[in-house]
Amino acid sequence: MIDLKNLVPVIGLEIHVEVNTASKMFCQCRANYFGSEPNINVCPVCLGYPGALPVPNIKAIEKTIRLALGFNCRVRRSFKFDRKHYFYPDLPKGYQISQYDTPIGENGFLEVDFESKEKVVYKKFRIRRVHLEEDTGKLLHEGGQTLIDYNRSGVPLIEIVTEPDFHEVEEVVRFVEEVQRLVRWLDISDADMEKGSMRLEPNVSLGEKLLSGEIKLLDYKVELKNINSFRFARKAVEYEIERQRKIFEKGEVPKQETRGYDETRGITFSQRKKEAEQDYRYFPEPDIPRVELKEEFVEKIKRELPVLPIKERRELIEKYSLRLSDALVLTREKRLLDFYKQLLKELENEKIEKLPQRLANAIVNKKVKIEDWDTEKFKERFLQLFGKVEEDLVLVEKVAREVISSFPKAVQDFKKGKENALMFLVGQAMRQIRGKAKPNTVKGKILEMLRS
Amino acid sequence: MDILGRSALSLRKSIKEKRVSLKEIYEYFLERIDKYNSLLNAFLTVRNDFTKPEREGYGYGVIASIKDNFCTKGIRTTASSKVLENFVPPYDATVVERLKKSGGVIIGKTNLDAWAHGSSTETSDFGPTKNPWDTTRVPGGSSGGSAAAVAAYLSPVSIGSETAGSVRLPAAWCGVVGFKPTYGRISRYGLIAMASSLDCPGILAWHVEDVAFLLEILAGKDKFDATTVEKPVEKYMAELENYPKRMRIGVPKSYLKVVKKEVEKNIERVARIFEKFGWKVEEMDLMDPKYAISVYTIVQRAEVASNLARYDGIRFGFGRDRFGFEAKKRIILGNFVLSHGYYGRYYEKAQKVRRLIILDFKKAFEKYDLLLAPVVPSEPLKLGEFEKYPFFGEAMDVLNEASSVAGLPAISLPSGVDKNNLPLSFQLIGPSFSEKLLLQVGYKFQKETEFFGMREKLLKKYP
Numbered sequence: 032m033i034d035l036k037n038l039v040p041v042i043g044l045e046i047h048v049e050v051n052t053a054s055k056m057f058c059q060c061r062a063n064y065f066g067s068e069p070n071i072n073v074c075p076v077c078l079g080y081p082g083a084l085p086v087p088n089i090k091a092i093e094k095t096i097r098l099a100l101g102f103n104c105r106v107r108r109s110f111k112f113d114r115k116h117y118f119y120p121d122l123p124k125g126y127q128i129s130q131y132d133t134p135i136g137e138n139g140f141l142e143v144d145f146e147s148k149e150k151v152v153y154k155k156f157r158i159r160r161v162h163l164e165e166d167t168g169k170l171l172h173e174g175g176q177t178l179i180d181y182n183r184s185g186v187p188l189i190e191i192v193t194e195p196d197f198h199e200v201e202e203v204v205r206f207v208e209e210v211q212r213l214v215r216w217l218d219i220s221d222a223d224m225e226k227g228s229m230r231l232e233p234n235v236s237l238g239e240k241l242l243s244g245e246i247k248l249l250d251y252k253v254e255l256k257n258i259n260s261f262r263f264a265r266k267a268v269e270y271e272i273e274r275q276r277k278i279f280e281k282g283e284v285p286k287q288e289t290r291g292y293d294e295t296r297g298i299t300f301s302q303r304k305k306e307a308e309q310d311y312r313y314f315p316e317p318d319i320p321r322v323e324l325k326e327e328f329v330e331k332i333k334r335e336l337p338v339l340p341i342k343e344r345r346e347l348i349e350k351y352s353l354r355l356s357d358a359l360v361l362t363r364e365k366r367l368l369d370f371y372k373q374l375l376k377e378l379e380n381e382k383i384e385k386l387p388q389r390l391a392n393a394i395v396n397k398k399v400k401i402e403d404w405d406t407e408k409f410k411e412r413f414l415q416l417f418g419k420v421e422e423d424l425v426l427v428e429k430v431a432r433e434v435i436s437s438f439p440k441a442v443q444d445f446k447k448g449k450e451n452a453l454m455f456l457v458g459q460a461m462r463q464i465r466g467k468a469k470p471n472t473v474k475g476k477i478l479e480m481l482r483s
Numbered sequence: 484m485d486i487l488g489r490s491a492l493s494l495r496k497s498i499k500e501k502r503v504s505l506k507e508i509y510e511y512f513l514e515r516i517d518k519y520n521s522l523l524n525a526f527l528t529v530r531n532d533f534t535k536p537e538r539e540g541y542g543y544g545v546i547a548s549i550k551d552n553f554c555t556k557g558i559r560t561t562a563s564s565k566v567l568e569n570f571v572p573p574y575d576a577t578v579v580e581r582l583k584k585s586g587g588v589i590i591g592k593t594n595l596d597a598w599a600h601g602s603s604t605e606t607s608d609f610g611p612t613k614n615p616w617d618t619t620r621v622p623g624g625s626s627g628g629s630a631a632a633v634a635a636y637l638s639p640v641s642i643g644s645e646t647a648g649s650v651r652l653p654a655a656w657c658g659v660v661g662f663k664p665t666y667g668r669i670s671r672y673g674l675i676a677m678a679s680s681l682d683c684p685g686i687l688a689w690h691v692e693d694v695a696f697l698l699e700i701l702a703g704k705d706k707f708d709a710t711t712v713e714k715p716v717e718k719y720m721a722e723l724e725n726y727p728k729r730m731r732i733g734v735p736k737s738y739l740k741v742v743k744k745e746v747e748k749n750i751e752r753v754a755r756i757f758e759k760f761g762w763k764v765e766e767m768d769l770m771d772p773k774y775a776i777s778v779y780t781i782v783q784r785a786e787v788a789s790n791l792a793r794y795d796g797i798r799f800g801f802g803r804d805r806f807g808f809e810a811k812k813r814i815i816l817g818n819f820v821l822s823h824g825y826y827g828r829y830y831e832k833a834q835k836v837r838r839l840i841i842l843d844f845k846k847a848f849e850k851y852d853l854l855l856a857p858v859v860p861s862e863p864l865k866l867g868e869f870e871k872y873p874f875f876g877e878a879m880d881v882l883n884e885a886s887s888v889a890g891l892p893a894i895s896l897p898s899g900v901d902k903n904n905l906p907l908s909f910q911l912i913g914p915s916f917s918e919k920l921l922l923q924v925g926y927k928f929q930k931e932t933e934f935f936g937m938r939e940k941l942l943k944k945y946p
Contacts, residue, residue: 084708116792318676
């Protein structure tokens with residue numbers, strides 16, 4: 032008998048990411064199909080025409096290696112492609128070129144940071160494999176008809192498979208967020224779940240936590256499909272855990288199956304019962320010779336790998352005492368973090384108290400707008416708000432007087448009660464003062480003169 | 484001008500010297516096709532209108548027929564299957580493109596066993612091709628249409644394809660030269676795949692120099708076929724006459740064991756001729772070819788099943804219901820050997836034995852420059868006889884499978900006729916990328932023997 036109190040979720044993830052190379056995986060067609068008229072970016076190869084042959088895209092291989100390294104995987108120096116057979120109208124050749132027993136990356140992990148009781152905790156989730164394959168076409172169901180768009184057929188696709196290391200929904204969501212961040216960080220994909228350039232398929236089951244701490248699994252798992260946003264990922268997994276718990280409560284065991292997520296009703300529904308393991312009849316792709324990587328090729332990718340976001344955040348948190356939430360925003364994009372770091376350096380001598388936190392806060396909460404990634408502009412405004420300014424009061428008085436005599440109309444408007452006119456005068460004065468006084472000081476001086 | 488039986492090269496010369504126009508020669512062949520194709524059924528599609536080649540390059544003046552499993556842009560390509568009865572490819576196979584770019588012209592598409600599944604051209608969905616020597620007999624296959632077209636001089640040269648013997652066997656049974664290069668020497672792009680790890684374009688002609696010439700045009704790395712090699716293409720033509728004065732040729736005993744007495748005697752006869760050239764010929768040991776049958780059958784069926792999965796009738800052609808019996812049998816067996824639980828027992832094991840076959844040849848070529856062997860165990864069979872054999876093709880190609888599985892180049896050469904006036908033949912198998920040597924030896928043999936007047940003899944029937 033299973034003690035219901037000891038039931039814990041056990042979740043593994045399969046994540047697909049479309050690679051942002053210029054051309055497709057095995058032909059010269061454009062890989063970016065988004066927004067294209069149907070069946071425009073196609074050729075004999077990606078349409079599976081008789082006689083057409085695949086030639087692997089080295090850029091896609093390079094990006095897969097980069098991601099595998101980002102996941103701390105062992106990278107194979109010699110691998111092959113394999114044919115995975117199944118019949119579906121969106122799969123033109125009747126097989127997908129994938130990788131079966133020689134994935135490019137294996138046995139890695141991704142570390143993720145969480146906020147827990149005011150503290151940042153780190154957890155590692157194991158990555159079983161990272162491999163490269165091709166995407167399928169897209170089926171469109173319209174007015175009782177099914178149409179096929181092959182623009183997506185043959186787009187390079189990376190499959191990431193984790194170990195079943197997740198026991199809470201929050202872990203899943205944070206992990207997937209981190210994968211998305213890493214993939215963007217390494218310029219592999221825009222990883223947009225809504226657009227389908229990142230797809231998530233969680234495998235959810237409940238297991239019994241034994242006294243030893245081990246989790247005993249029953250002989251089933253449920254694969255979830257059609258999840259196309261982070262919000263739905265959370266909801267689908269939460270719903271599925273509860274659904275399975277209720278089955279256990281009835282004294283039954285959930286069935287092994289594939290379930291889709293219905294976003295309007297917020298439920299999962301059965302799509303395909305897995306009676307037996309599907310037989311894909313894998314065999315080595317004879318059209319593509321085994322890929323043998325030169326050591327220097329891998330070394331170069333390794334060398335050029337940027338510092339990973341998790342490491343950057345650790346530094347932000349430990350060295351600059353940033354909050355995790357701010358560090359997360361700053362590491363959303365490499366460009367943003369570089370911007371922050373550059374400013375930090377440039378503002379070093381301004382003697383601003385708690386500069387790293389203030390600067391982070393200004394960026395994260397958009398207190399100062401970032402325009403064209405221009406550090407000069409940003410710095411000026413930031414200093415106006417937070418800087419210690421040695422004010423030139425003589426200059427302030429001189430400029431205030433000039434402004435009042437130069438803009439008589441604004442002065443009149445102010446006297447009629449228009450507050451905006453004052454702001455206009457302050458603005459004009461600030462332009463001439465060029466940072467040698469704070470706006471409040473200038474405003475006070477002008478006001479004083481107008482009232483006198 | 485007398486054209487009958489002349490090599491493509493000599494016709495090209497006459498065209499260059501303006502003794503005759505390309506169009507006139509083209510029309511000469513059209514007339515012959517018109518006259519004899521209804522009897523032989525060598526062509527499935529004929530291009531009745533002459534179109535000038537794009538360029539007057541190296542291959543200008545060459546008129547070729549192409550086996551109907553090579554995609555030809557704008558010309559129907561069926562692989563002799565009703566599934567592709569209406570298929571007009573939007574692109575040219577690399578061999579077709581290279582031929583056209585060099586100035587060559589395609590006169591038509593030749594018959595084959597449907598999907599190249601067979602060794603007699605009888606499984607064609609568009610009727611069998613007949614052997615020009617005796618039209619109650621098969622031409623061999625699967626490039627039977629190409630072999631018959633060349634033999635009866637309906638086109639001076641033809642591009643065929645081999646998976647295991649599909650160029651050599653019909654060349655042997657039709658009494659012409661058949662050449663299969665090393666796997667990876669000529670691009671497979673646009674060749675409708677049968678078994679991808681074995682498929683190889685090949686050349687059929689009456690004259691060895693035509694083969695050398697065409698190979699120069701077709702061979703070389705192709706960015707559309709990842710299995711082609713970077714190795715530079717040799718000057719086969721320029722060095723055609725520089726045959727080696729000393730050579731060691733091995734005759735595998737195991738290959739003689741499976742052939743008819745007359746076939747064996749013919750090999751002995753050829754060996755004597757070679758000895759007269761100053762070459763050393765001796766019997767040697769090579770792995771029994773029966774092992775190659777199993778390896779070949781398993782690998783080929785697996786790849787066939789996979790390669791035929793795309794014919795769903797959605798994007799081109801008709802649906803799967805049009806597959807013939809032979810294709811269905813192969814799909815079922817292929818899927819079986821790849822099935823979960825059987826993969827290790829069949830496919831994986833076959834690949835291991837494949838390695839052994841490759842090593843066996845490697846060892847042989849440490850000692851011998853070339854191997855001399857029969858192409859096929861018997862004379863051309865009567866139409867319909869293939870039905871007696873459940874694995875007809877595999878049995879007929881027993882002497883070609885090992886070298887195909889090892890990816891080796893080979894040339895099949897005619898060597899006279901038997902008492903029933905049917906062609907005799909032999910093949911030479913060389914180590915990887917020994918194309919030049921094979922052509923030199925073939926050319927020497929042709930020059931010395933004139934193939935015993937076979938061409939003149941046959942063409943008397945097709946004046």
